[in-house]
Amino acid sequence: VVAAGVWSARLLDPIGFDALMRPKKRQLFVFKHPRLKGLLEVKELNEYGALPLTVLPKAGIFVKAELTEGSIWLGCADELGRAFGLEDDPQPEEDYYTNNIYHVLVKYLPCFEDVRPVNMWAGQYAINSFDGLPVVTSEAGMIYVGAASGSGIMKCDALGRIVAALHAGEEEVELYGGRRFRVADLGVTTRNVERETFII
Ligand SMILES: Cc1cc2nc3c(=O)[nH]c(=O)nc-3n(C[C@H](O)[C@H](O)[C@H](O)COP(=O)(O)OP(=O)(O)OC[C@H]3O[C@@H](n4cnc5c(N)ncnc54)[C@H](O)[C@@H]3O)c2cc1C
Structure with missing residues (x-):
C-alpha cells in the first residue's frame, strides 16, 4: 500500500504510475x-x-x-x-x-x-484538481491511496476501510455510521463520484 501523501509521486513516478495529485x-x-x-x-x-x-x-x-x-x-x-x-x-x-x-x-x-x-x-x-476527492486504486499487487486534496484527516477512517476492502477483494465496504460504499467508486477507470465543492 502506497500512502505517502504528497511524496507519493516521488515513489510512483519512477515506475510510471500516476499519483493523480500535485x-x-x-x-x-x-x-x-x-x-x-x-x-x-x-x-x-x-x-x-x-x-x-x-x-x-x-x-x-x-x-x-x-x-x-x-x-x-x-x-x-x-x-x-x-x-x-x-x-x-x-x-x-x-x-x-x-x-x-x-x-x-x-x-x-x-x-x-x-x-x-x-x-x-x-x-x-x-491536490486532485479534477474532482477534489481521494483516489484509491490498485495495480499489479499495489494499492495506492492518496490525493486527499486537503481533507485526508476527516476522510481517513473511510479511506482506511476502503483500502482494507480493496485488499480483501470486496466490492463494497461499510463506512462509519453504517453507510455502504462501492470500493471502485474511488478508483480511476471505474470512478463514480461527484466533484468536491467544499475545499478550503
Ligand atoms: C495546513 C493544513 C491544514 C489541513 N487541515 C486539514 C483539516 O482541517 N482537515 C482535514 O481533514 N485535513 C486537513 N489537511 C489535510 C491532511 O493533513 C491530509 O489530507 C492528510 O494528512 C493526508 O494524509 P496521508 O496519510 O495521505 O498523507 P500524510 O499525512 O502526508 O502521510 C504520508 C506519510 O508518508 C511518509 N512517507 C513519505 N515518503 C515515504 C516513503 N518513501 N516511505 C515511507 N513513508 C514515506 C511521510 O513521512 C508521511 O508521514 C490539512 C493539511 C494542511 C497542510
Missing part, C-alpha cells in the same frame, strides 16, 4: 490578542459561545476560534498564484499574511487591525 503549500496562522476576545465570545451561534469556523466570501480566508488555547486560527486557500511543487519542509510565510491576507481580513474583521500572528506553520495539500 502538492501545494497551505499555511495556518495563530493569533492571540485582547482585541480578538469578541471572536472567542460570540453568543447564540453555537453551544460553545464562540465563533464557528467561518469562511470569508473572498480570497479563501477562513478563521476558527480555538477554545483550548484561547486563540484564533486562520488559514487561506490561495489557488492562482501559489505554485504546485513538492517541498520536504515547507515554511510558513509571515509576509504572505502581512502583505496579502491581512488587507482582506481587516475589511471583514477590523478587530485584526495591527494584530500579528504569534505562531504559524505550513504543510502541503495533495
Whole structure:
C-alpha cells in the first residue's frame, strides 16, 4: 500500500504510475490578542459561545476560534498564484499574511487591525484538481491511496476501510455510521463520484 501523501509521486513516478495529485503549500496562522476576545465570545451561534469556523466570501480566508488555547486560527486557500511543487519542509510565510491576507481580513474583521500572528506553520495539500476527492486504486499487487486534496484527516477512517476492502477483494465496504460504499467508486477507470465543492 502506497500512502505517502504528497511524496507519493516521488515513489510512483519512477515506475510510471500516476499519483493523480500535485502538492501545494497551505499555511495556518495563530493569533492571540485582547482585541480578538469578541471572536472567542460570540453568543447564540453555537453551544460553545464562540465563533464557528467561518469562511470569508473572498480570497479563501477562513478563521476558527480555538477554545483550548484561547486563540484564533486562520488559514487561506490561495489557488492562482501559489505554485504546485513538492517541498520536504515547507515554511510558513509571515509576509504572505502581512502583505496579502491581512488587507482582506481587516475589511471583514477590523478587530485584526495591527494584530500579528504569534505562531504559524505550513504543510502541503495533495491536490486532485479534477474532482477534489481521494483516489484509491490498485495495480499489479499495489494499492495506492492518496490525493486527499486537503481533507485526508476527516476522510481517513473511510479511506482506511476502503483500502482494507480493496485488499480483501470486496466490492463494497461499510463506512462509519453504517453507510455502504462501492470500493471502485474511488478508483480511476471505474470512478463514480461527484466533484468536491467544499475545499478550503
Ligand atoms: C495546513 C493544513 C491544514 C489541513 N487541515 C486539514 C483539516 O482541517 N482537515 C482535514 O481533514 N485535513 C486537513 N489537511 C489535510 C491532511 O493533513 C491530509 O489530507 C492528510 O494528512 C493526508 O494524509 P496521508 O496519510 O495521505 O498523507 P500524510 O499525512 O502526508 O502521510 C504520508 C506519510 O508518508 C511518509 N512517507 C513519505 N515518503 C515515504 C516513503 N518513501 N516511505 C515511507 N513513508 C514515506 C511521510 O513521512 C508521511 O508521514 C490539512 C493539511 C494542511 C497542510
